[in-house]
Amino acid sequence: MGWVVAVRGILSAMAPPRTRSKLLQQRVHVLLGRVYSESEWEALCNHCGECCYKAEWVDDRWVATEDPCSYLRVSDNHCRVYARRFEAEPECSRVTPSVVLQGMLPEGCTYVDEMHQIIEDDFEGEDPRLAPRAKNLQNPRERRRARRVARRRSG
Numbered sequence: 069m070g071w072v073v074a075v076r077g078i079l080s081a082m083a084p085p086r087t088r089s090k091l092l093q094q095r096v097h098v099l100l101g102r103v104y105s106e107s108e109w110e111a112l113c114n115h116c117g118e119c120c121y122k123a124e125w126v127d128d129r130w131v132a133t134e135d136p137c138s139y140l141r142v143s144d145n146h147c148r149v150y151a152r153r154f155e156a157e158p159e160c161s162r163v164t165p166s167v168v169l170q171g172m173l174p175e176g177c178t179y180v181d182e183m184h185q186i187i188e189d190d191f192e193g194e195d196p197r198l199a200p201r202a203k204n205l206q207n208p209r210e211r212r213r214a215r216r217v218a219r220r221r222s223g
């Protein structure tokens with residue numbers, strides 16, 4: 069179906085956590101952005117519809133409410149206006165690496181899982197959004213990951 073490349077409410081009242089390092093966020097951003105082609109990126113979505121519920125900022129994190137977007141058909145998580153969703157719903161935004169890093173997506177979202185995988189693979193489990201020091205993007209782990217991705221694409 070591929071309909072959910074949007075998340076509601078991202079642009080309103082965003083307050084990034086103070087502890088996150090901009091440089092390190094940029095490093096994960098680069099990794100998230102370059103590993104996938106556009107179609108591969110969209111295919112990551114598991115269509116759970118969780119990001120189509122209004123979220124509230126509670127205790128330094130976004131928490132989904134029980135309040136769905138009026139265009140979400142909750143019986144099957146289908147967006148009824150997908151082709152014109154950005155016009156129909158001004159708070160609906162495309163899911164990008166930046167959105168993933170900003171913590172706007174719920175746990176269980178496959179984009180969040182991918183970010184955690186990158187953190188595990190490339191930052192040895194240390195969340196670069198919280199760590200004080202940057203690591204070299206050209207480190208051996210990153211090169212291994214690039215080779216894995218290249219193999220996956222060619223195979």
Ligand code: SF4
Binds near residue numbers: 138139141154
């Ligand atoms: S318009 Fe609503 S239901 Fe459709 S993708 Fe955006 S937030 Fe989800």
Ligand code: SF4
Binds near residue numbers: 113173
């Ligand atoms: S929460 Fe993530 S996996 Fe679920 S529909 Fe939204 S973008 Fe897709």
